[in-house]
Amino acid sequence: MTASAPAAGRAPRPVTPAGLAYGAGAYTFWGGLPLYMAATAPASALEVVFARIAFTLVTCAVLLFALRRWRDVGRQLGSRRRLGGTALASVLITGNWAIYTYAVLSGQTLEAALGYFINPLVSVLAGVVLFGERLRRAQWVAVGLSVTAVLVMVIGHGAFPWLAILLALTFGGYGVVKSRLSTAVSPVASLGAETILLMPVSLAGMWWLAASDQMTMFSHGAGHFWILALSGVVTAVPLILFGAGASRLSLSLLGLLQYINPLIQFLIGLLLFQEAMSTGRWVGFILIWCALVVLMVDSLWAARRNPRLRRGS
Template sequence: MSSPSISARPAPDVLLGFSCALFTYLSWGLLPLYMKQVAHVPFAEVIAHRILWALPSAALLLLVMGGMPSMRLALRSPRIIGMATVTALLISCNWTVYTWAVINNRTLDTALGYYINPLVSVLMGVVLLRERIARPLVIAVVLASIAVGILTVQAGGLPWVSLVLPASFATYGYLRKTLPVEALPGFTLEALILSLPAVAYVAWLTASGSSHFGIDATDTFWLIMGGPITALPLVTFAIAARNLRLSTVGVMQFIAPTIAFLIAVFVFGEPFSLTRGIAFGFIWAGLIIYSWSGFVNARKHQTRR
């Protein structure tokens, strides 16, 4: 028996997609500023509260936007629940690494990771979908590989933060597109799945007297704010992906790591050595080639229509 049909996909709304993409990438770019507000809280507790408070935020949006019927259909499908469990684990891995990195003064590593992200998506298309890769994209991937090699030599090991972040998010994006449920019900389902271990962990912290929640008003406020800060951009990201061309989303996603890069260097004062500057130079060169290639292909597509 086939899984239930959640909803027919509406015609693309470009203005809605652009607005959602802009909000998403501005929110993700500014996220390190939020993380610094809770940097004294153990990162596992921060993640648990992001999950717990994201669930009511998403559920409220779901109720207001009339998505409860789709949510009920999704909960009746073991296949959808299984797929959502996989995507939930992937996004929680991404959150964990990102939170740890920012709290531990490695925001530049997160910026590099999200600069690499579109190139990882290209490689996934080649490996998983057997897509043909154009020569400009080959050059971009080679330049990114050189950058990773430079950073590996400098650090004496692979820049794991900069690799895990794009790998986990690109895989999440790929699988999320195959999940037969709209953006908001899909994220709400993911948050519901993740809330089970999060509740258990927070309850254990409370029982052991280690919790920061409810002890200090400022800490409590920022931990609660982690919910909407987490939920809204993920929902708007999924909406943008469904309403914009891949080339448009690909170019706009550079907004977030650029803001994070500027915050890391000029606000947090993270060291930006000559070696790291050279590595970023290779990445930026690759991204220029990547963006130009996408722009040219989009223009050709429009001309043929």
């Protein structure tokens, strides 16, 4: 889910209703995922993840065969470098799915939302640590506010936000790996390649759940089975919407739309699931939001100075 570098001299893309609808639709879909995850009960987080891998592969296979793009998967896995990168990406996204599913099913949707609020800041730090990028002053302010927010949560809420940090790290790491894989294949083909590599884990995991009498997929009625089977569609649809939006919107606008996802998750956790918010957690969230405002303003300012940043792929 990364955009390629813009061509030199290309004019910035105009904002179109279709592009906004696709982009906002993708992030709204992702933001509503806690509602789907809650509907998978009484399945465990592990069963949901194993089912998601299997049914996502089925969904990707159907789409790729229908579009006659199955060869794209071969391109994704066609060299040792791309195979290694895809394998690493598959491990990171599986870890992200597992942590996220566990967070929602264990009543910690607010912490999952925090993880996706933090994710842009993790991306900034990844640029410094991995690629030697230099931060602007405003970016350092945003990082400082984020570190302060975590410390406030540890002191005021009495617990380190492990799930949020791990979600941000796994998804941020996934984004870094994907950005280094220079293959011009569709997001669906890329996801299909990742789930192919994950299928042995999925099959072994489901066999273990069945052998230990922990599998619910076939023992709680047809409705429960089809809810789990929908995980493939739930995974693929927002990815397709995102791809359509990314090809029609500037990168700066797409970056602003990403905050729809954690905002919806936050509202679901707070208002629908009625999860507790201590004073320390409120202060921590507010500091993170302040950091994101600083980051967004700085990004828009940088885009004004460098028009290339406003262009899409």
